[in-house]
Amino acid sequence: IVDLGTNDIIGSEAQSGGFEEFSKLIKEEYIKFVQALKEKYPNAAIVLCSGTFNYSKMDLQKYDAVFAEVAASFEESQKVYHCRFEKSDNAHPTSEENQEYGKILAQKLRTVLGWE
Numbered sequence: 001i002v003d004l005g006t007n008d009i010i011g012s013e014a015q016s017g018g019f020e021e022f023s024k025l026i027k028e029e030y031i032k033f034v035q036a037l038k039e040k041y042p043n044a045a046i047v048l049c050s051g052t053f054n055y056s057k058m059d060l061q062k063y064d065a066v067f068a069e070v071a072a073s074f075e076e077s078q079k080v081y082h083c084r085f086e087k088s089d090n091a092h093p094t095s096e097e098n099q100e101y102g103k104i105l106a107q108k109l110r111t112v113l114g115w116e
Helices: 019-040 060-072 095-112
Strands: 046-050 080-084
Touching: 019 046, 019 060, 046 060, 046 095, 060 080, 080 095
Parallel strands: 046 080
Antiparallel strands: none
């Protein structure tokens, strides 16, 4: 389970020439990171999570799409998936929200790992 990017995104978009340039960089680096994980753990299923952080200056839907594209860039046999959560009502998720995210993630894992 990988949940990266939120803190990297805040403020970086404007510094790197806007969303298009920054999303390209995020995709390239995230793909390299996942490839490194797959080299070390070739049989692992990897779930890229996104969406929980509520920051008014960031369009989470655009970034969720970026992370979904990263997961989709891998062959199905490589078992790389994306799990999008609904954004928190707060800057950081509450314990109740985290419990809900856990339920969503558990269902995703059951599905992708064939536990159902």
